[in-house]
Amino acid sequence: MNFREQVCLIKENTVDLIQEEELLRRIEKKGSIRVKFGVDPTSPDIHLGHSVVLLKLRCFQDLGHKVVLLIGDFTAKVGDPSGRNKMRKPLSTEEIKANAKTYKEQAFKILSPEKTEVLYNSTWLSKMNFSRVLKLASHYTVARMLERDDFNERYHSKYPIGLHEFFYPLMQAYDSIALKADVEIGGTDQKFNLLLGRQMQKSYGQAPQVIITMPILEGTDGVEKMSKSLGNYIGITESPREMYGKLMSIPDNLIFRYFRLLTSLSEEKIQKKEEALSKGILHPKEIKKDLAKWIVTFYYGASSANMEEKRFENLFKKRKIPEELPxxxxxxxxxxxxxxxxxxxxxxxxxxxxxxxxxxxxxxxxxxxxxxxxxxxxxxxxxxxxxxxxxxxxxxxxxxxx
RNA sequence: GGGGAGGUUCCAGAGCGGUCAAAUGGAACGGGCUGUAAACCCGUUGGCGUUGCCUUCGGUGGUUCAAAUCCAUCCCUCCCCA
CATH class of the missing domain: 3.10.290.10 (RNA-binding S4 domain)
Structure with missing residues (x-):
C-alpha cells in the first residue's frame, strides 16, 4: 500500500484530521510514526464506544506504525474536565493502578501488544517543579482556556472551575511534548486538548502533532452517547450472548454507523449493503445479524458467533425454548x-x-x-x-x- | 459573613389539613403489533397467601378527631450578595 493510500485508509470515518498533508509527509519521511493515545484510568471497563478509537489505532498498527498507549496515572489525579459540568473527584493511587491494569488487558483485545508501547505520564509529570509548571502555563492564556465549551459554560453558569483543572489540558499537551508524538488521536470531545498539544509542541520547538478525532458512538438506545452510566453500552468483555443480543436490539438507523466504526469491513462493501437495503433486497434484520456476527467474531471467534446466531434464531424467530437454560x-x-x-x-x-x-x-x-x-x-x-x-x-x- | 430556596415513592417533579399509596413525565416491567427491534397502542410500578390490612413524603418531637401538608428543632442540599 503506498503512502497516499495509507492516509486515505486512516482518514476513513474520522471527524477531524489536522493536517492531512503533514501526516503524509511524516509517514513518507519516517515510515513508522508514533501515535499517541491517552487514557484516563478512571473507569476501567471498555465498551464499544471506546473501541472506535482503539480500532483506528489498530489500523495504524496494521500499517506498521507504533502506538503509544499513555496511561494518565498522574492526570487522573486532576480528572479531565472535558464535557463535564462538575469537578471530578480524584482517585486514589491504588484505584488508578488497578484501573490501568484492567484497561491494558482489555485494550489488548483490540491492539497488538507488540506494536504498543505503554507509558505512564507520572514518569515525567511527577518530576515537574513549580518553575517548569509556570513555564508551561505561560504559553497559554486564560481567555483561550475559557473558550473551551465546557469551561465556558461552567464559567457563565457560575459552576466552580478549580484552578487546577486548567492544568489538565496543559498536562495532556505536555505529554505530547514528552513523547514527541507524531499523531494524537481521541474522540471529538478531545479536540481542544489535542489542538492544545499541537500548539504547545510548537512553543517547545517541536513539530506539531497531527490530530485525529473519531466520532462519539451512540449507545444501544440510538440517541445518547454510549456510556456505562446511561446503561446503553455494550462492554467488550461481555459474554458473546450478551453482546450478540444487545447488538441485535440496536435501532436500525445505527446499523451502518456501527458497521463503519466497529468493523473493518471495507467502505465499498458497506455501501453495497446500504444499497441492497434501500432497494429492499436485504432485510434490515439480516444486515443486523451480519453486524452482530462480525463483532462477536472479532472478540470471540467465529464458532461463538455462529452459536449465538443459532440460539438467537431459535429463541426469537421460532420462539422456541432454548436448549440449555438455567x-x-x-x-x-x-x-x-x-x-x-x-x-x-x-x-x-x-x-x-x-x-x-x-x-x-x-x-x-x-x-x-x-x-x-x-x-x-x-x-x-x-x-x-x-x-x-x-x-x-x-x-x-x-x-x-x- | 448576610439574604433566599428546597429536601416527596427508581429518577425528575406536582401536592400544601381529610376524597393521598400520593398527579404528571422519564425509566423499568408485562401484553399487543413486528423483524428480536425502534416507533406505536394497552396495562402495571410500596408491602402482605391481597374484596381488606400494614408501612411510606429528610430525622426527631409536637398541634389536631385527622398531617406529605401546620408548629418546633436538628441534619443535608442548592442559589444570590459579600
Whole structure:
C-alpha cells in the first residue's frame, strides 16, 4: 500500500484530521510514526464506544506504525474536565493502578501488544517543579482556556472551575511534548486538548502533532452517547450472548454507523449493503445479524458467533425454548402436599422481588408454565421433574425438585 | 459573613389539613403489533397467601378527631450578595 493510500485508509470515518498533508509527509519521511493515545484510568471497563478509537489505532498498527498507549496515572489525579459540568473527584493511587491494569488487558483485545508501547505520564509529570509548571502555563492564556465549551459554560453558569483543572489540558499537551508524538488521536470531545498539544509542541520547538478525532458512538438506545452510566453500552468483555443480543436490539438507523466504526469491513462493501437495503433486497434484520456476527467474531471467534446466531434464531424467530437454560432447584421443605404456590415459586426463582410483583406478572399474562399461560394467582403446582417456568418473552428457568 | 430556596415513592417533579399509596413525565416491567427491534397502542410500578390490612413524603418531637401538608428543632442540599 503506498503512502497516499495509507492516509486515505486512516482518514476513513474520522471527524477531524489536522493536517492531512503533514501526516503524509511524516509517514513518507519516517515510515513508522508514533501515535499517541491517552487514557484516563478512571473507569476501567471498555465498551464499544471506546473501541472506535482503539480500532483506528489498530489500523495504524496494521500499517506498521507504533502506538503509544499513555496511561494518565498522574492526570487522573486532576480528572479531565472535558464535557463535564462538575469537578471530578480524584482517585486514589491504588484505584488508578488497578484501573490501568484492567484497561491494558482489555485494550489488548483490540491492539497488538507488540506494536504498543505503554507509558505512564507520572514518569515525567511527577518530576515537574513549580518553575517548569509556570513555564508551561505561560504559553497559554486564560481567555483561550475559557473558550473551551465546557469551561465556558461552567464559567457563565457560575459552576466552580478549580484552578487546577486548567492544568489538565496543559498536562495532556505536555505529554505530547514528552513523547514527541507524531499523531494524537481521541474522540471529538478531545479536540481542544489535542489542538492544545499541537500548539504547545510548537512553543517547545517541536513539530506539531497531527490530530485525529473519531466520532462519539451512540449507545444501544440510538440517541445518547454510549456510556456505562446511561446503561446503553455494550462492554467488550461481555459474554458473546450478551453482546450478540444487545447488538441485535440496536435501532436500525445505527446499523451502518456501527458497521463503519466497529468493523473493518471495507467502505465499498458497506455501501453495497446500504444499497441492497434501500432497494429492499436485504432485510434490515439480516444486515443486523451480519453486524452482530462480525463483532462477536472479532472478540470471540467465529464458532461463538455462529452459536449465538443459532440460539438467537431459535429463541426469537421460532420462539422456541432454548436448549440449555438455567435451572432452579426447589427444596422439598418449600413444598406443601408436594405442591408449591406459584407466587412463592416466582419469588424463590428471583423472577419477582415481592409477592405483589409476582401477582402482577400473572395478572398481566406474563407467566407461563411449560408453555401454558398461568391465569390463577392461587395456583399450586406439583413438581415432578423438568418443568419450565417462563416470565416475559425471554426469561426461562428449568424448575427441578430437589 | 448576610439574604433566599428546597429536601416527596427508581429518577425528575406536582401536592400544601381529610376524597393521598400520593398527579404528571422519564425509566423499568408485562401484553399487543413486528423483524428480536425502534416507533406505536394497552396495562402495571410500596408491602402482605391481597374484596381488606400494614408501612411510606429528610430525622426527631409536637398541634389536631385527622398531617406529605401546620408548629418546633436538628441534619443535608442548592442559589444570590459579600
Amino acid at each position: 435451572s432452579y432447584c426447589v427444596h422439598s421443605c418449600e413444598l406443601k402436599n408436594d405442591k408449591i404456590w406459584i407466587i412463592k415459586l416466582l419469588k424463590l426463582a428471583h423472577f419477582a422481588r415481592s409477592g405483589s410483583e409476582a401477582r402482577r406478572l400473572i395478572a398481566q399474562g406474563g407467566v407461563k408454565w411449560d408453555g401454558k399461560r398461568i391465569k390463577d394467582v392461587e395456583l399450586e403446582l406439583s413438581l415432578d421433574n423438568g418443568h419450565i417456568l417462563q416470565v416475559g418473552k425471554r426469561s426461562f428457568m428449568k424448575i427441578i425438585k430437589l
